[in-house]
Amino acid sequence: MExxxxxxxxxxxxxxxxxxxxxxxxxxxxxxxxKINLQKKINDESNKQKIRYETYKEYLSKLDDINSNLMKNxxxxxxxxxxSEMYEGILKNPNDQxxxxxxxxxxxxxxxxxxxEQARNAEELNGLRLVCxxxxxxxxxxxxxxxxxxxxxxxxxxxxxxxxxxxxxxxxNVSHQKTNYQKMLETRTLIEKAxxxxxxxx
Numbered sequence: 001m002e003x004x005x006x007x008x009x010x011x012x013x014x015x016x017x018x019x020x021x022x023x024x025x026x027x028x029x030x031x032x033x034x035k036i037n038l039q040k041k042i043n044d045e046s047n048k049q050k051i052r053y054e055t056y057k058e059y060l061s062k063l064d065d066i067n068s069n070l071m072k073n074x075x076x077x078x079x080x081x082x083x084s085e086m087y088e089g090i091l092k093n094p095n096d097q098x099x100x101x102x103x104x105x106x107x108x109x110x111x112x113x114x115x116x117e118q119a120r121n122a123e124e125l126n127g128l129r130l131v132c133x134x135x136x137x138x139x140x141x142x143x144x145x146x147x148x149x150x151x152x153x154x155x156x157x158x159x160x161x162x163x164x165x166x167x168x169x170x171x172x173n174v175s176h177q178k179t180n181y182q183k184m185l186e187t188r189t190l191i192e193k194a195x196x197x198x199x200x201x202x
Contacts, residue, residue, distance in 0.1 A: 150180040
Protein backbone atom coordinates (compact mmCIF):
# COMPACT_ATOMS: atom_id res chain seq x y z
CA MET A 1 0.00 0.00 0.00
CA GLU A 2 2.80 2.36 1.02
CA UNK A 3 4.63 1.50 -2.18
CA UNK A 4 1.47 2.19 -4.15
CA UNK A 5 1.07 5.58 -2.40
CA UNK A 6 4.70 6.49 -3.07
CA UNK A 7 4.31 5.47 -6.70
CA UNK A 8 1.11 7.51 -6.98
CA UNK A 9 2.73 10.46 -5.20
CA UNK A 10 5.66 10.24 -7.57
CA UNK A 11 3.27 10.18 -10.50
CA UNK A 12 1.40 13.23 -9.16
CA UNK A 13 4.68 15.04 -8.51
CA UNK A 14 5.89 14.24 -12.00
CA UNK A 15 2.54 15.36 -13.41
CA UNK A 16 2.69 18.60 -11.44
CA UNK A 17 6.30 19.13 -12.48
CA UNK A 18 5.36 18.56 -16.11
CA UNK A 19 2.39 20.90 -15.77
CA UNK A 20 4.58 23.56 -14.15
CA UNK A 21 7.19 23.05 -16.86
CA UNK A 22 4.51 23.51 -19.52
CA UNK A 23 3.26 26.67 -17.79
CA UNK A 24 6.81 27.98 -17.50
CA UNK A 25 7.43 27.20 -21.16
CA UNK A 26 4.21 28.97 -22.16
CA UNK A 27 5.04 31.90 -19.90
CA UNK A 28 8.50 32.12 -21.43
CA UNK A 29 7.07 31.99 -24.94
CA UNK A 30 4.44 34.59 -24.04
CA UNK A 31 7.13 36.83 -22.61
CA UNK A 32 9.20 36.46 -25.77
CA UNK A 33 6.12 37.16 -27.90
CA UNK A 34 5.23 40.16 -25.75
CA LYS A 35 8.76 41.46 -26.17
CA ILE A 36 8.54 41.01 -29.93
CA ASN A 37 5.15 42.75 -30.06
CA LEU A 38 6.38 45.53 -27.80
CA GLN A 39 9.48 46.01 -29.94
CA LYS A 40 7.33 45.97 -33.07
CA LYS A 41 5.04 48.57 -31.50
CA ILE A 42 8.04 50.69 -30.56
CA ASN A 43 9.46 50.32 -34.06
CA ASP A 44 6.08 51.11 -35.62
CA GLU A 45 5.73 54.17 -33.39
CA SER A 46 9.29 55.19 -34.19
CA ASN A 47 8.64 54.75 -37.92
CA LYS A 48 5.40 56.68 -37.63
CA GLN A 49 7.15 59.54 -35.88
CA LYS A 50 9.93 59.47 -38.46
CA ILE A 51 7.43 59.52 -41.33
CA ARG A 52 5.54 62.36 -39.66
CA TYR A 53 8.73 64.33 -39.08
CA GLU A 54 9.87 64.02 -42.70
CA THR A 55 6.39 64.77 -44.07
CA TYR A 56 5.85 67.77 -41.78
CA LYS A 57 9.30 69.17 -42.53
CA GLU A 58 8.73 68.88 -46.29
CA TYR A 59 5.32 70.55 -46.08
CA LEU A 60 6.48 73.48 -43.94
CA SER A 61 9.61 74.03 -46.04
CA LYS A 62 7.60 74.17 -49.26
CA LEU A 63 4.94 76.35 -47.67
CA ASP A 64 7.52 78.86 -46.45
CA ASP A 65 9.24 78.90 -49.84
CA ILE A 66 5.92 79.54 -51.62
CA ASN A 67 4.92 82.41 -49.32
CA SER A 68 8.41 83.88 -49.26
CA ASN A 69 8.59 83.87 -53.06
CA LEU A 70 5.27 85.70 -53.29
CA MET A 71 6.47 88.46 -50.97
CA LYS A 72 9.75 88.74 -52.89
CA ASN A 73 7.91 88.95 -56.19
CA UNK A 74 5.32 91.57 -55.24
CA UNK A 75 7.89 93.74 -53.49
CA UNK A 76 10.73 93.03 -55.90
CA UNK A 77 12.35 95.08 -58.64
CA UNK A 78 9.96 93.95 -61.38
CA UNK A 79 6.87 95.09 -59.48
CA UNK A 80 8.52 98.31 -58.33
CA UNK A 81 9.25 99.13 -61.96
CA UNK A 82 5.69 98.18 -62.89
CA UNK A 83 4.30 100.56 -60.25
CA SER A 84 6.52 103.40 -61.48
CA GLU A 85 5.50 102.79 -65.09
CA MET A 86 1.84 102.65 -64.11
CA TYR A 87 1.89 106.02 -62.33
CA GLU A 88 3.94 107.62 -65.09
CA GLY A 89 1.33 106.45 -67.59
CA ILE A 90 -1.52 107.75 -65.41
CA LEU A 91 0.16 111.15 -65.06
CA LYS A 92 0.57 111.41 -68.83
CA ASN A 93 -3.01 110.42 -69.53
CA PRO A 94 -5.41 109.94 -66.58
CA ASN A 95 -8.01 108.43 -68.91
CA ASP A 96 -5.69 105.75 -70.24
CA GLN A 97 -6.14 102.55 -68.23
CA UNK A 98 -3.58 100.56 -70.21
CA UNK A 99 -0.77 101.24 -67.66
CA UNK A 100 -3.05 99.92 -64.91
CA UNK A 101 -3.89 96.85 -66.98
CA UNK A 102 -0.20 96.10 -67.56
CA UNK A 103 0.47 96.45 -63.84
CA UNK A 104 -2.45 94.17 -62.96
CA UNK A 105 -1.30 91.58 -65.50
CA UNK A 106 2.06 91.34 -63.76
CA UNK A 107 0.43 91.24 -60.34
CA UNK A 108 -1.97 88.56 -61.54
CA UNK A 109 0.95 86.51 -62.85
CA UNK A 110 2.54 86.38 -59.41
CA UNK A 111 -0.67 85.64 -57.51
CA UNK A 112 -1.75 82.99 -60.03
CA UNK A 113 1.64 81.33 -59.66
CA UNK A 114 1.32 81.51 -55.89
CA UNK A 115 -2.14 79.91 -56.00
CA UNK A 116 -0.88 77.11 -58.26
CA GLU A 117 2.05 76.42 -55.94
CA GLN A 118 -0.25 76.32 -52.91
CA ALA A 119 -2.51 73.82 -54.68
CA ARG A 120 0.45 71.74 -55.90
CA ASN A 121 1.92 71.63 -52.40
CA ALA A 122 -1.37 70.32 -51.02
CA GLU A 123 -1.75 67.75 -53.81
CA GLU A 124 1.82 66.46 -53.63
CA LEU A 125 1.55 66.00 -49.89
CA ASN A 126 -1.74 64.14 -49.71
CA GLY A 127 0.21 61.72 -47.53
CA LEU A 128 0.32 64.51 -44.95
CA ARG A 129 -3.41 64.08 -44.38
CA LEU A 130 -2.89 60.33 -43.86
CA VAL A 131 -0.30 60.63 -41.10
CA CYS A 132 -1.27 63.85 -39.30
CA UNK A 133 -3.50 64.20 -36.24
CA UNK A 134 -7.10 65.42 -36.44
CA UNK A 135 -5.98 68.74 -34.94
CA UNK A 136 -3.53 69.32 -37.78
CA UNK A 137 -6.07 68.14 -40.33
CA UNK A 138 -8.47 70.84 -39.15
CA UNK A 139 -5.74 73.50 -39.30
CA UNK A 140 -4.80 72.47 -42.84
CA UNK A 141 -8.42 72.87 -43.92
CA UNK A 142 -8.53 76.29 -42.24
CA UNK A 143 -5.33 77.34 -43.99
CA UNK A 144 -6.64 76.34 -47.42
CA UNK A 145 -9.84 78.32 -46.78
CA UNK A 146 -7.80 81.38 -45.81
CA UNK A 147 -5.72 81.10 -48.99
CA UNK A 148 -8.95 81.14 -51.03
CA UNK A 149 -10.29 84.12 -49.07
CA UNK A 150 -7.07 86.04 -49.58
CA UNK A 151 -7.07 85.32 -53.32
CA UNK A 152 -10.72 86.39 -53.55
CA UNK A 153 -9.83 89.72 -51.92
CA UNK A 154 -6.95 90.22 -54.35
CA UNK A 155 -9.15 89.32 -57.33
CA UNK A 156 -11.83 91.73 -56.12
CA UNK A 157 -9.27 94.52 -55.83
CA UNK A 158 -8.06 93.89 -59.37
CA UNK A 159 -11.59 94.43 -60.69
CA UNK A 160 -11.52 98.03 -59.48
CA UNK A 161 -8.87 100.22 -61.18
CA UNK A 162 -9.88 103.17 -58.97
CA UNK A 163 -8.03 101.47 -56.12
CA UNK A 164 -4.79 102.18 -57.98
CA UNK A 165 -5.81 105.66 -59.11
CA UNK A 166 -6.74 106.68 -55.57
CA UNK A 167 -5.03 104.27 -53.18
CA UNK A 168 -6.78 103.95 -49.82
CA UNK A 169 -4.94 101.77 -47.31
CA UNK A 170 -7.97 101.90 -45.00
CA UNK A 171 -10.47 100.65 -47.58
CA UNK A 172 -12.49 97.52 -46.65
CA ASN A 173 -10.82 95.46 -49.37
CA VAL A 174 -7.30 96.37 -48.29
CA SER A 175 -8.26 95.72 -44.65
CA HIS A 176 -9.65 92.31 -45.60
CA GLN A 177 -6.47 91.46 -47.48
CA LYS A 178 -4.32 92.39 -44.50
CA THR A 179 -6.57 90.50 -42.08
CA ASN A 180 -6.72 87.35 -44.19
CA TYR A 181 -2.98 87.33 -44.84
CA GLN A 182 -2.30 87.80 -41.13
CA LYS A 183 -4.68 84.92 -40.33
CA MET A 184 -2.79 82.75 -42.81
CA LEU A 185 0.50 83.48 -41.06
CA GLU A 186 -1.03 82.81 -37.64
CA THR A 187 -2.52 79.52 -38.83
CA ARG A 188 0.82 78.49 -40.31
CA THR A 189 2.35 79.06 -36.85
CA LEU A 190 -0.42 76.98 -35.24
CA ILE A 191 0.22 74.19 -37.77
CA GLU A 192 3.91 74.15 -36.89
CA LYS A 193 3.18 74.08 -33.15
CA ALA A 194 0.70 71.22 -33.60
CA UNK A 195 3.23 69.32 -35.72
CA UNK A 196 5.94 69.77 -33.09
CA UNK A 197 3.54 68.47 -30.47
CA UNK A 198 2.62 65.56 -32.74
CA UNK A 199 6.23 64.35 -32.97
CA UNK A 200 6.93 64.93 -29.29
CA UNK A 201 8.82 68.23 -29.54
CA UNK A 202 7.13 70.84 -27.36
